[in-house]
Amino acid sequence: MIRVLLADDQAMVRGALATVLDLEPDIEVVAQVGTGDDAVTSAREQAPDVALLDVQMPGKDGLEAAAELHKLVPGCRIIICTTFGRPGYLARAMAAGAAGFVVKDSPPEQLVDAVRRVHSGLRVVDPALAAESLATGASPLTAREHDVLRIVKDGSTVSDVAKALHLSEGTVRNHLSSAIGKTGARTRAEAVRLAEDRGWL
CATH class of the missing domain: 1.10.10.10 (Winged helix-like DNA-binding domain superfamily/Winged helix DNA-binding domain)
Known part of the structure; x- marks a missing residue:
């Protein structure tokens, strides 16, 4: 069973994602939270296999939470799941230790597939975003x-x-x-x- 933590500040989105994942026989949503801070706390308590994090949340955002989770709960694989498919987010997510990056308007089966693939040790990145990220390049800001x-x-x-x-x-x-x-x-x-x-x- 793949144990998943969901972190999204929009309760309706969080509930919809949980419903999609809980329909799968090999996936169980063990925690749902609305902030990056709660994601870190909950992951330390629940030790999920996969954490699905939104980028924009109150307190710590998803990228900051990902970096903390990567250090504090190294057995938890991280997927960033966001409405905003921005190239800079992808680079920052990978630098923070995320293993996957998907956008919320992907079909549900792609999200389920991403959870399974990341859990098995693979990296999963939205292909259009990966191409755009390569074209845009890294942030020039210090x-x-x-x-x-x-x-x-x-x-x-x-x-x-x-x-x-x-x-x-x-x-x-x-x-x-x-x-x-x-x-x-x-x-x-x-x-x-x-x-x-x-x-x-």
Whole structure:
């Protein structure tokens, strides 16, 4: 029996995924949670074989939860299952230790197949997304540029970012300017939007 943990902040989606998986004779959903933090806690308690994680969740997102699970529950194989098939998400998911990446509009039988294949030790990646990811390439943002954009996303000022990251305001401006240039944006708001659209944030 393949024991599965589901983490998705939308209860209806979570319930639908659980129903699809529970119909299979060799798959059992042992936990359903709505946040990345709960996914980590539940996985440590339940020791599932496979964790199916959404990307965008409150608290820790699915990619952060995947990285923690990879370290804390190494026997659990991870599949990212998201509405947003962004190339940058794929690269970040694989770096976090995920073994699979599927989009939610895939047919149910593909999801079931992905769970079985990942459980058996294989990697499963949506083929269209894999091709797009190769074409787009890796994120050009440095870790610091990523941090700065993530903080300005909610409207924070340069001063706010400087305090949060313990940097000078001049250094923050330099990181912002570099990130704007790398994304091809004209403003910081546009840089955030473009980076999010590509899955870099």
